[in-house]
Amino acid sequence: MTAVPDIERPPGWFESDLLHDFLRSPVAVAAACVCLVLLALALGADFIAPYNTNDPASANVIDARLPPGSVGMMGGHFLLGTDPQGRDMLSAIIYGLRASLIVGISSVLLAAAVGITLGLFCGYFGGIADVIIMRVADVQLSFPTILIALLIDGVTRTVVERATHDMLAVPVLVIAIAASYWVQYARTVRGLVLVERDKEYVLAAKVTGVAPLRILATHIQPNIMGPVLVIATINLALAILAEATLSFLGVGVPPTKPSLGSLVRIGNEFLFSGDWWISIFPGAMLVSLSLSVSLLGDWLRDALDPKLRDAW
Amino acid sequence: MPGNLLSVRDLRVEIATRRGVFAAVDDVSFDIAEGEVFGVVGESGAGKSLTGAAIIGLLDAPLRLARGEIVFAGKRIDNLDAEAMRSLRGLHIGAVFQDPLTSLNPLLTVGRQLVQTIRAHLDLSPEEARRRAAQLLAEVGIPAPRERLESYPHELSGGMRQRIVLALAFCCEPRLVIADEPTTALDVSVQAQVIELLKRMCRERGTSVMLITHDMGVIAEIADRIAVMYAGRVVEIGPARAMLMRPAHPYTAGLMASILNMRRVDGDLSQIEGNMPRLAAIPAGCAFHPRCSVRLQQCDHERPILAAAGDTAAACWLAAARCQSVTNLQGPGRA
């Protein structure tokens, strides 16, 4: 029968409703707070972490594998214990957090840039390029991220020698992860462009000689922000997980600058000897990061556009 | 009133939104007699469909039946539990919805959906149910009914599907059928056929129909009595002929005038200025007064009640005043 009757909405409801929803959802507020805290930790790593674990000189093998709360040979305090090389766990996970976030955010930015550009291009110009790119996108969507990232990373390793590869590891990782996620942006933007492209103001702009792309951009821009933001947040959660997984497998960040995933990998070997803290603390940090970003992204998607649920 | 099949009194359906609780159906009362075709007209959003849904207990959150009394065949049905309501539906009160393309489950054959419904209410064996289903299909004018039982809905045209929907509504011989916009989604040529079919099936079985629609043409053709709804309220109610010829409420008059009159080819299309108010912005007093060309002083703060106005009953101060003055003219003997 009839849909729920319509209630009049005054203009400019977007901001106030969103904020209202946000403040009323304890989950969203909690998730956002955790995200902010973690972001602050990562940005201020150099000031907050007791030791700079990226500096090999800061670790002493004598202090290896000490349990949480111990005091080292030189009097250093290790709140969360040390790893097999004597590095302080607390500092390691703070720096690891930073590494994870750098890779995660960079890959999201790259994926968004590539995806949005391709989406604009395909939507506006169409033609054979559009068909090919969308076909590639379709095929790519059916392949899991891990495999695509593994493929790219694997190929790079075979092409490039080990030493240069270590230097290139982070950019390659970022590209590998971004390569798996550009599709959603492209599709959404392309859809929006297709809707707007055939509208009269664009045709009118063409006729009067005004650059139609410019008009299109100004009209699309307000519609884009919402969906792109949702996609980006969920993307960030997935990218963080992807980086952690690849690093855990040993094909992610180089061992000199470990991320949370690589730290878990290191600790994995010592589970049976009872040195649980080497794995668990980085794992816990990873889970908090991933969970808070995921929850935030989920809430954002439900609040801004429930239709996007189909997209993921 | 005794002898009425359905009696609705002071029905109120509320909807809870973020901005507050609003009445989508407000103090609606009417009766439907045995075998009569009762039309409920109004614009989209006037609350007609919700009234029908309330009667058969199909209001889902955030809608709810806040107040009112619904009596069917002498028994109250607004306060029944879920199971009692379920056995009422289909068996005593049938329903037909608007869109035949989406009313049938695309994954089940027509026969299966019919047999399921029949056996849910009547104690028949599967073969007997199948026979009855085929009979019904023949009755609604589906050719080769036995073969059609094995068809899937997507294999049939819109008109055929709506016939099947009618068959489903009537298959357990209900005494009342609520038809919500049964022809709106159909081609004009098919509409007439479906209306004819509905008329015939009701006549043959003595079934009452509550016909909800915004299509005045359909109403004019088959309704015995009509209620006009506006912003969730009944603004006028009475015999069809009187409503069509001598409407007392300004809104009803506007509705009737907006039906294209073939004879007045040279005139302008008449329409009522403005739009029906949204639920959150229903004006005080008479809901129609901002758009009314003959409003009185009191209309903007005093809500009118249904009162006799000639052959119909209308919720309008002007109509009431006119009727009163006519009565006064005619002397105190007539009331």
Added chain:
Amino acid sequence: MGSFVVQRLSQTLFVVLAAALTCFVLMRYVGDPVNNMVGQAASLADREAMRRNLGLDDPVILQFLRFLRDIVTGDLGISYRFGVPVSKLLLDRLPATLELSICAMLVAACLGLPLGVWTALHRRSALSQVLLVLSLVGVALPTFIIGIVLILIFSVWLGWLPSFGRGAIVPLGPHWTTGLLTVSGLKALVLPSITLGLFQMTLIMRLVRAEMLEVLRTDYIRFARARGLPMRTINYDHALRNTLIPVITIVGLQFGNIFAFSIIVETVFQWPGLGLLVIQSIQFADVPLLASYLVLIALGFALINLTVDILYAAIDPRVRAGLTVSRAGS
């Protein structure tokens, strides 16, 4: 139906050919195959001989066709690292991965489906809300963390279940080995299957719930209620049937995902399957192995897609009739 199958088959073929081409390019042009096989110390004459032997001087098209023929006959080259034929390596490890994947999928489906249906039908109950929150967590947890935590609890602290290897395995025929026939084999399967299946389970549960809620809102369900059909019939005969269609296709596609995630689980549990092999092949730049794995995966995915499409057509009469109904997720 026939033309539908033919069309999908040709698409499948296209994807596989594309994968084979990528593979060929990798093997032929990435690094120097001769270098890798012969070593640094070989003389120039030896290298020339090897080149001719491998047919590396022939036109590219000929090489590609030869490559295709080799794949079809099962000759996938020799692994740089192990020195044995790649096909033997792959076949040796395949049963382990397949067994693990199937068990994981069973876990995911047998738990995810009923839970999804239940949370859809009882959306307001407290248990539903709890399950939903848990499912959100389940989606955000990395698979390897789940594995490690399970190992910590059930292997290290409780000592109930093994944390690496397959246990005692029994050969079944010339090509297969199974862990299902021994107690230690079954025990070894438990933790890895749960780890691998947990993510899929939460996914399936949320998917089934969302689909079912959507179906329950449709006009035909409304009409079914208006006809007074009992709730049992409506929920299971109508709603569930309509829900399962998109769910089945997505579950089928997820099988491919399970294959990919098995790489992670095999690493955590030292499970001797294909995944572990692939990781090692990346670390040691073992191109023949990596490239062959790629083709195998592409073939597997293409076959899965094809099966799912055919299954979909078999279930939904509208697809059989040629009406395009958009497949959920595409």
